[in-house]
Every structure is written in structure tokens, then in C-alpha cells.
Amino acid sequence: MLVRFWGTRGSLPVAATATIVQDKVAQALLAASGRSFADLDEARSFARNELDFATSGTFGGATTCVEIEAGDPAAGDPFIICDMGSGLRGFGLDAMRRCSEGHARTYHFFMSHLHWDHIMGFPFFVPAFDPNAHIVIHSGHEDAETALRRQQEEISFPVSFDWLRARIEFVTLKPGETYRIGAVQVEVMEQHHSHSSFGYRFTDASGKVAVFSTDSEHKLEKMEGEADVAHFFREADLVICDTMYSLADSVSMKEDWGHSSNIVAIDLCHGGRAKRLALFHHEPVYSDADIARMHAESMRYEELTREHDPLEVLCAYDGLEVQL
């Protein structure tokens, strides 16, 4: 199983401004002072290997979209995608390329929920215009079709949903059931969020497990229910978790905003003995340095509270691929 992150930001897409890029260049120049590079490749290798990620790279600014590659795409296994944030645009273009090389034109979407940051990429999803494409939108919500049609009404977007050429289907999934879809088995969990949200647990034929759990608030008053969440995360090879706020913010100013913290995500992964956690749904006001600091602190907290095998803590960024 391969997990590819196309969009990792929460709430709102963001992009680096000129000042931000200049700062990164200045930091890089400072780090390289006294060094000289024979060519671009050598400079590139310095940037990749010797600068920290927040300087040489970026966590990116596209909103949530994660691809789960399972089974054998060459043998006709379909695409699996979680959410349709602005990161979906990039996935769609890459999928068209892969389809031209023989990939099946079937797309199985799994929707955490229907808030704008999780559906805004669909009007820009090129495969929706492919008459040979088959798009199945799985959701815990019964009103997924309403949400997608509404964002393409004339008042919001020039291209109506009815003009899309692909065969598009909507399927409502129920928490507690196990489904066989494409090359994976899928379990569904309902989560606490405005208008509700759903988490998905994907298991492939070799037993590898990826969990997608975003936009999920773990309420102070319902801590006893967290054993169920830890069970949903049980022994997962990768848990993708909403870690938008600090714990203090999530229980004070930003209580009831529907999100979780790095600390609670780590505790839940520890509880379920998960192997890897990807911090996800990054706060749009966070700079790359802020996210990198949150990542470092998360790894440290994991180390301080670890009672069993280590939990590897990754920080998701646009373009990250994780092989399970």
C-alpha cells in the first residue's frame, strides 16, 4: 500500500508570499556561506540533504486530499482517494496521465465530510469530464450529492454538475459495517464535528492498514469513548490524524471548532498500538517553521509518554509518499 498526500492543509488553501520565499532563500544562503557548488545538481543536493525541511521545502498549502494506492493498478485496480480538497486538482491531472498509460478509469472517493475545504477541488477535477471515467463517491453522509451539486450552481461556479461527462454515483456507507471496495476492505467510524464527519480504515490484501481520520474533535466530556477510537486505530501501519491545534487551544478558545491536537492523536495511536502517525490538516496560519516545530514537539511528546514500541510520527506535506 502506498499513501500519497496531495493536500494536507486544513480549512483554507494557502500559498507562500514573496517575503516567505525570500526568507527561505536568505536562510539557505546563510547556511551555505563559504560553500560553492559546481552545478545546479550539487546545489540541489545541498538543499535536499543539508537544509532543514522548513527552509528548503514547504509543507504546502493545498487542502485535504489523500490517495491510497492498493492492490495492483497495472492489473486494473481502481483509484482510492480520501476527500476532494484543493489538492484534488493535482491528483486529477496525474491520474489522467496514469490513465493514458493504462490505469483503470474508476475512482473511489471516501469523504470525511462535506465542508468546503474537503470538496472545493471537485469542480477542478479533470477526470470528471472524461466520458469513460466512473466516479463513485462514498460518504457517511446522505447529503453528499447535495453538497457537490450546490457548489457547482451558477451562483458559485460556471460549470454545472450536470455538464460533467463521467458516470458519477453516490454511495452512503454505515459506521460499523465492513465493505470490500476496489482492492481494500473499508471500515467506517463516525466522528465529532459540525454536521458530523467520518473516519475510514483501509486494509489491503496483505494486511496493511491505513486510517484516515480528519476533522474529528475528541471532546473533554466524552473521554471514555476514546477507547473506541484507539480500537479503530489498532495496529495501523499509518494513521492520518487531524492535529490542527495545540491541546490547550482545543480545550479553550477553539473548543467546539471540531478539531483535534497532536497530543491527543499521539495518545490515541499509543492506545491502539499504531505504528505510524501522520500529522495532518495543518492550521492555515502556521508557517513552515511553525509546522516543523509542532512536528518536533510531537516526536518529543511521543518519546516522553511512550510505554510500548515507538510510534513513528510523520508530518504530512503536499507531495509526501509513504510506503506501507
Place this chain on the structure above:
Amino acid sequence: MQWSSAQLQGCIVASPDGRVDEATAEAFTEHLVSSVTLAADCAGKKLIVDLAGLDYMSSRGLRALTLAKRQADAAGVAMALARPNEVMREILAISRYDKLFAVTDTIETAI
């Protein structure tokens, strides 16, 4: 989890011992709740949680502190955290709980 509490200059000083995790969070919460009630009946109307005996605390314990603080606020009781060890100090910083609670190096400064 061991728990003792004492009265000091009209304040309640509560001293948990051990670690607060999934297994001990409930007992920790119950002790906090009764300590807030005790503090509400004292002249100083203050609860100082002496963290010196705690190895560490997971989010369950931190969130129990928040629930206790709400109860304390409603009862007009001030709450402070005192004497965290190095690990606890780091956890309070990482969780940003050091912004929600007054954290002091000694019991005396907390009073």
C-alpha cells in the same frame, strides 16, 4: 495512584504521585474534583496541585486538569500547578498548558 492533600495558609495543596495515563486518569480526576470542593471551603480559595511526585501525564490528565479548572472557576477557586519535574515541564509546554495554568517552581510562590 497515591494522593495526599494538606492545608497550607488557607490553600489546599494536593499531591498526586506516580503517573497519569489511561489507567489512572479516572482516579486522578476524582481526586481533583474533591480537592476543588475542599479548596472552596477554605479561606484562601485556592487549589495548588503539587506535581513534584508525578513522573508524567498524558492528555487524559491534562484534560482532567481543564475539567477541574472549570469546576474551580465556577466555585471561585483559583488553581495553580507547582513543582513540575523536567518531563512534566516539557509536556506542559508542548501542550501549551503552561498558557492555561499558572506554573510555579515552589509551593510558596503558588500561594
